[in-house]
């Protein structure tokens with residue numbers, strides 16, 4: 418029986434691509450660089466904002482990346498909820514997990530302050546046991562440290578944990594933490610990426626996660 422579900426944020430709980438893309442385009446525009454069409458960002462997000470910026474402007478040196486990062490945050494801190502929304506069926510899934518007594522945590526490469534603000538805004542009634550974003554001094558996913566931090570906050574045997582995400586980075590994070598993974602098809606990346614990253618399960622709707630859990634009750 419699974420007692421703890423760990424969810425990735427961007428591309429799994431929330432469709433954040435427009436606001437992330439707009440923030441990056443704002444930063445690029447401010448420094449006179451070319452912008453990208455929003456769908457191109459699907460393949461740039463997933464490893465944290467710094468990596469997103471390095472992918473958006475590959476020949477930028479460290480100083481320029483720092484400047485772009487500051488501009489990104491300046492914009493994103495104000496506009497991170499302009500067009501972001503939960504995927505269909507996610508609020509109901511989180512409520513049902515809560516009603517069933519299954520603990521819920523978030524493990525994101527989005528920087529910590531933004532991750533907390535956004536999760537609390539979109540899911541105010543869900544009693545998350547831990548909301549973990551990218552933190553200075555801790556490696557980003559696919560390093561499994563973020564999962565271990567969650568397990569420190571909410572001790573649970575690994576066999577009772579399900580990790581749910583939309584990217585190869587997420588599947589690898591779960592694998593390296595030795596917990597069972599679920600890849601979701603509605604996020605930013607194709608199913609082929611989830612398969613190649615050895616997802617233990619693949620689902621195409623949030624209700625399938627419930628089914629997967631109840632199969633395991």
Ligand SMILES: O=C(O)COP(=O)(O)O
Nearest residue numbers: 426427463464465525526
């Ligand atoms: O901000 C990112 O790069 C991705 O964040 P995520 O880990 O919630 O998908």
